[in-house]
Amino acid sequence: MGQYAYKNDLVTPWRKTLSEQLVHDLAFVPAGPLLALAKKTPGGWSHRTPFLKNARRLFQARYSLIAADFDAIADELPWMPALLKLEKATLVAHLDELANILGGPRTALLCLVRAARAEDKDAAIASELFTKHASNGKPSAASPEAKALRLWLQKVGAPTVEPPAEEEAASSSDPSVRKLKEEIDRIATARENELRAERRHHAHLLAERDVQVVALEAAAKANLESQALQLATQEAAAQALQTRLAKTETEVSRLKGELDQAREHVAKKAREIAEHLLSEELRPWFTDARKLREASDEVAQLRHLTAETVEAVRKAQRDADPFLAKEHELRQAIPQMEDMLKLLRRYQRTAGSVLPAIVTLEKRVTEHIEKVRYELERRDLPSDPFLERIAAKINVAEPAELKAIESALAAAEQSGLVDSRHADLYRGDIHRRRSFTADQRFHDQKPSGPVALLERAVALGEPARLGIDANNFACLQQAYLGLKLASKRNAQGDLRLLLDTPARQKVLNLLEKLALEGTGLLIWASFDGQASNLRLDHPRLKTTFSRAGAKADHDLMDLVGKDKSSEGPWFIVSDDAEVRDACTRQGAFILSNEAFVRLLAGRGLRS
Numbered sequence: 001m002g003q004y005a006y007k008n009d010l011v012t013p014w015r016k017t018l019s020e021q022l023v024h025d026l027a028f029v030p031a032g033p034l035l036a037l038a039k040k041t042p043g044g045w046s047h048r049t050p051f052l053k054n055a056r057r058l059f060q061a062r063y064s065l066i067a068a069d070f071d072a073i074a075d076e077l078p079w080m081p082a083l084l085k086l087e088k089a090t091l092v093a094h095l096d097e098l099a100n101i102l103g104g105p106r107t108a109l110l111c112l113v114r115a116a117r118a119e120d121k122d123a124a125i126a127s128e129l130f131t132k133h134a135s136n137g138k139p140s141a142a143s144p145e146a147k148a149l150r151l152w153l154q155k156v157g158a159p160t161v162e163p164p165a166e167e168e169a170a171s172s173s174d175p176s177v178r179k180l181k182e183e184i185d186r187i188a189t190a191r192e193n194e195l196r197a198e199r200r201h202h203a204h205l206l207a208e209r210d211v212q213v214v215a216l217e218a219a220a221k222a223n224l225e226s227q228a229l230q231l232a233t234q235e236a237a238a239q240a241l242q243t244r245l246a247k248t249e250t251e252v253s254r255l256k257g258e259l260d261q262a263r264e265h266v267a268k269k270a271r272e273i274a275e276h277l278l279s280e281e282l283r284p285w286f287t288d289a290r291k292l293r294e295a296s297d298e299v300a301q302l303r304h305l306t307a308e309t310v311e312a313v314r315k316a317q318r319d320a321d322p323f324l325a326k327e328h329e330l331r332q333a334i335p336q337m338e339d340m341l342k343l344l345r346r347y348q349r350t351a352g353s354v355l356p357a358i359v360t361l362e363k364r365v366t367e368h369i370e371k372v373r374y375e376l377e378r379r380d381l382p383s384d385p386f387l388e389r390i391a392a393k394i395n396v397a398e399p400a401e402l403k404a405i406e407s408a409l410a411a412a413e414q415s416g417l418v419d420s421r422h423a424d425l426y427r428g429d430i431h432r433r434r435s436f437t438a439d440q441r442f443h444d445q446k447p448s449g450p451v452a453l454l455e456r457a458v459a460l461g462e463p464a465r466l467g468i469d470a471n472n473f474a475c476l477q478q479a480y481l482g483l484k485l486a487s488k489r490n491a492q493g494d495l496r497l498l499l500d501t502p503a504r505q506k507v508l509n510l511l512e513k514l515a516l517e518g519t520g521l522l523i524w525a526s527f528d529g530q531a532s533n534l535r536l537d538h539p540r541l542k543t544t545f546s547r548a549g550a551k552a553d554h555d556l557m558d559l560v561g562k563d564k565s566s567e568g569p570w571f572i573v574s575d576d577a578e579v580r581d582a583c584t585r586q587g588a589f590i591l592s593n594e595a596f597v598r599l600l601a602g603r604g605l606r607s
Helices: 008-028 031-040 048-053 055-060 063-074 088-093 095-102 104-117 127-134 146-156 166-171 175-277 283-320 322-350 356-379 385-396 399-414 420-444 450-460 470-476 501-517 552-561 577-585 593-602
Strands: 464-469 486-489 495-498 521-527 541-545 570-573 589-591
Touching: 008 048, 008 055, 008 063, 008 104, 008 127, 031 048, 031 063, 031 175, 048 055, 055 063, 063 104, 088 095, 095 104, 095 127, 095 146, 104 127, 322 356, 385 399, 385 420, 399 420, 450 464, 450 570, 450 589, 450 593, 464 470, 464 552, 470 501, 470 521, 470 593, 501 521, 501 541, 521 552, 541 552, 552 570, 552 577, 570 577, 577 589, 589 593
Parallel strands: 464 521, 464 570, 521 541, 570 589
Antiparallel strands: 486 495
């Protein structure tokens, strides 16, 4: 429709009333235009009577096309063509009288079509009149009174158009003539509508082009003004720069003159000072200073040689002593672990959603750094002559002497002569010395090694503590335990064996038999994973399960490292290198899985 048609929000409240009036007026439309409208209507009919019967249902779904549908039949209604040709001023002046003849809805449809066909804004009827008459009255199925309409047209000075008499329409007996006339009327109406739409389209294009021309002229004018302003600004800036350049050149010339004068003055003063220093009274001091410089160079060279010698000796000592080498590695690893900790904390600060694995890893790295620092710091704690003598004695003591030293250290700690931290430090050295001597005896005489000591403790009921890496033992000794474990690949693609609840129970049953034979033996079995329902009937058999994100290895290392009691030596069963190294440093005896199986098999114990 035309660009001056009413907006949807104005027409929407009255669409039902206008649609009902349109359906009533379809009965007065000739067959040709009526069937042309039916062809454009989805679900329309090819015959007049079925289309009229279904018009109410069809046009309920075409509320949004009410203006276009009524425009298609407006020229075919007997009372409408003369009203569409009236001048706007004449029509508006007598619109209330016309509404009394046509009815409110038909008058609103007239306003709607006039606005849709208007070629400019002045030709359209005001929307207030449309709203006024759309709300006035109800749709009417009867045609307007022809006589009253004819008198009204004569009153306003419009040429009257007599509606074709029904008798003449009925008297025409030639169908082909009637059909031809209807086709001619339809073609003429369509042509007139096309011409009207074309005129509106061209008027719209001309208006758009006028708006574009005005906008382009305004933009060009603004561009010229902007360029002129920029040019003036640049000229002013150039003049200011030239002025500053002249001032700067003058200042540079002045400073160069002052600098030359200052150089001459400094050179003169330097000559005077040099002549004064080279006097006869200062010459002996120059000789002594020269000798002092030579002695200083010799001392620096000696210091360099001494530093190289000390570093070589330190390196040789680290190579000979694995504990010092491990301490050196830990001191070098602390900065790397701190960089890793900074990276993890930056992820926690900046990430939108922090993974639980990052939080767990950050906690573990923090705890590990604190633990390593504590171990290194307590190695550096100042000592006294008494403790130094104890340390020297520990390094050469035999197993029988170690027990006396441990008792003396405990008595000194209880009396307050020795700090608890120092006592813990040297107590760890006693455990390491005992482990070292036991390993040495094991290589010299195998019956006195860790396996022999554990066998003795089990046979005689001596107090001892046994920690076993249960997952490591079960996975490597499946044949001895009678297990066939399932496997699964982890996220890194490594194949891992799965230790289910029945397999865990088999390991505990075997350890329970060992606990029954060794009356002084306390056994801890550490499993990886979550806790499960396991049967424990022996009071000296205990189980631990790894924490979330941790391993059973760390439980074993913490168990040995945090134990400060003297209820018997520790025996650790594991083939894991990290567990063996950590527990060895804490003074525990280490058994391999095969050695532990030999001990069990020698006592006839099987699961």
